[in-house]
Amino acid sequence: VNITIVGAGLAGSFLALCLGQRGEHRIDIYDRLPDPTAATGDRSSMNLGLSRRGLEALEHVGLRDTVQASAVPMRGRLVHDKNGRLRFTPYGDGGILAIGRDDLSATLVRAAGELPGVTFHFGLRCIDVDKELPAARFVDKQAGGEFVAPSDIVIGADGVFSVVRRAMHHRELAAYRQDYLEWGWRELTIGPGPDGSHRMAADVFHLWPRGDSMVFAHPNRDGSFTCTCVLPLRGASGPEPLASVDDVETHFRELFPDLLRLAPDIADQCLRRPTTHLLSIRTSPWHHDSKVVLVGDACHAVYPFLAQGMNAAFEDCIELDKCLRTHARDRPAAFAAYQQARKRNTDALAELSERNFSELRDTARSRLVRLEKACDTRLERLLGGRWMPLHSMVTNTTMPYAQAEQQAKRQRLLLGLLGSSLTVAAGVPIGRGLLSTARSGRRRTR
Numbered sequence: 001v002n003i004t005i006v007g008a009g010l011a012g013s014f015l016a017l018c019l020g021q022r023g024e025h026r027i028d029i030y031d032r033l034p035d036p037t038a039a040t041g042d043r044s045s046m047n048l049g050l051s052r053r054g055l056e057a058l059e060h061v062g063l064r065d066t067v068q069a070s071a072v073p074m075r076g077r078l079v080h081d082k083n084g085r086l087r088f089t090p091y092g093d094g095g096i097l098a099i100g101r102d103d104l105s106a107t108l109v110r111a112a113g114e115l116p117g118v119t120f121h122f123g124l125r126c127i128d129v130d131k132e133l134p135a136a137r138f139v140d141k142q143a144g145g146e147f148v149a150p151s152d153i154v155i156g157a158d159g160v161f162s163v164v165r166r167a168m169h170h171r172e173l174a175a176y177r178q179d180y181l182e183w184g185w186r187e188l189t190i191g192p193g194p195d196g197s198h199r200m201a202a203d204v205f206h207l208w209p210r211g212d213s214m215v216f217a218h219p220n221r222d223g224s225f226t227c228t229c230v231l232p233l234r235g236a237s238g239p240e241p242l243a244s245v246d247d248v249e250t251h252f253r254e255l256f257p258d259l260l261r262l263a264p265d266i267a268d269q270c271l272r273r274p275t276t277h278l279l280s281i282r283t284s285p286w287h288h289d290s291k292v293v294l295v296g297d298a299c300h301a302v303y304p305f306l307a308q309g310m311n312a313a314f315e316d317c318i319e320l321d322k323c324l325r326t327h328a329r330d331r332p333a334a335f336a337a338y339q340q341a342r343k344r345n346t347d348a349l350a351e352l353s354e355r356n357f358s359e360l361r362d363t364a365r366s367r368l369v370r371l372e373k374a375c376d377t378r379l380e381r382l383l384g385g386r387w388m389p390l391h392s393m394v395t396n397t398t399m400p401y402a403q404a405e406q407q408a409k410r411q412r413l414l415l416g417l418l419g420s421s422l423t424v425a426a427g428v429p430i431g432r433g434l435l436s437t438a439r440s441g442r443r444r445t446r
């Protein structure tokens with residue numbers, strides 16, 4: 001089968017590996033950016049949390065050890081409060097790995113590119129897809145001109161603003177829902193100390209939750225930390241917050257004084273970096289006939305607060321590969337089975353990721369939320385495998401996201417009942433709060 005993959009990001013190159021390892025297909029994979037293995041520095045330097053799902057997916061394609069060797073293990077989450085106090089929560093089983101996006105991308109492209117039948121083409125932008133042929137049309141900016149690449153299947157792995165998705169849904173009965181947050185993010189770096197070592201604990205994920213703003217940081221191997229600074233899109237004083245050195249310094253002095261000490265150039269960095277929006281996408285269908293199909297952010301971008309977008313994208317690829325083998329003679333059935341298996345889970349992940357943003361913000365504001373979290377962790381210790389905090393289900397297991405969501409709902413209900421019993425027994429308001437949390441089921445972002 002001749003396959004065109006549009007997008008050689010994490011999902012596209014991982015899928016090229018999965019499909020290419022079968023040795024049954026001819027795969028051409030295109031990306032508008034330059035080759036990540038050439039390390040031109042044009043691509044994002046952001047780093048990502050790789051959890052159990054991602055690791056198992058990498059194991060599936062034989063890359064687990066290679067990736068693990070270039071990652072930094074994080075054994076838990078360290079919350080920095082406004083007064084500089086630290087609160088540690090272990091991740092449990094295996095922890096999470098921090099990995100540079102560039103490194104991971106280059107590793108996937110290198111491994112897939114070595115397979116016979118897989119060819120990467122960089123610097124080519126897809127501008128349209130004919131879903132009936134099927135064929136993808138590309139612009140070659142460097143050489144000038146356009147060309148059409150016909151194939152048996154076009155796979156859209158072209159991320160949140162997918163051209164393949166748009167072309168596939170054109171004139172079809174299709175659903176598309178895009179949500180956004182009124183918060184954006186900027187990437188900041190805490191450089192290594194004078195002797196090249198990390199300036200904070202290097203084996204944890206750092207979090208500074210401050211209600212309407214938060215910063216989180218992953219350790220890098222070179223002694224630095226990559227921070228994601230989440231802040232409201234509209235500042236108190238105007239449409240663009242942190243627009244001057246004064247704004248930034250005041251913001252950090254008030255909310256993150258320790259960060260200002262760790263990265264004295266933070267104002268400069270903050271003003272140089274663009275603010276990127278946070279989008280969540282749910283859509284359907286994910287495929288057209290036997291000819292076009294979507295994977296990764298192209299069909300389900302989620303807010304990054306559970307650090308699962310890439311992990312979920314890898315799961316998509318494995319499922320798609322499995323369905324193509326199971327329904328080898330009926331491709332529409334293969335694509336339908338793939339969507340059926342994945343969509344309910346990625347929809348659940350979208351919900352959970354949104355809710356986790358509220359919870360991270362509330363961790364700073366609400367003692368009740370902190371109490372709930374403490375109960376959750378306590379119950380996990382007491383009841384072993386019969387009770388698992390949502391975060392553990394998502395990051396430490398490969399339990400389908402929809403199942404994790406259901407189990408978390410049941411646990412919240414039980415926690416609520418426990419809370420109301422406490423209220424009756426001790427007459428304390430704690431129980432009322434726990435009960436109302438359980439009843440409301442979810443907290444709204446705004």
Ligand SMILES: Cc1cc2nc3c(=O)[nH]c(=O)nc-3n(C[C@H](O)[C@H](O)[C@H](O)COP(=O)(O)OP(=O)(O)OC[C@H]3O[C@@H](n4cnc5c(N)ncnc54)[C@H](O)[C@@H]3O)c2cc1C
Nearest residue numbers: 007009010011032049126159296297304307308309310311
């Ligand atoms: C701030 C932030 C933090 C995150 N942290 C985590 C984390 O810790 N863990 C985690 O699992 N996930 C995380 N994610 C999510 C993760 O980055 C995405 O889910 C993942 O990158 C999706 O992979 P993808 O290949 O589908 O899309 P992308 O990585 O966006 O790749 C799409 C590729 O398609 C190419 N492309 C796009 N349009 C075209 C076109 N027209 N023609 C040709 N090529 C095209 C792009 O150049 C790109 O290479 C985070 C996301 C954000 C925003």
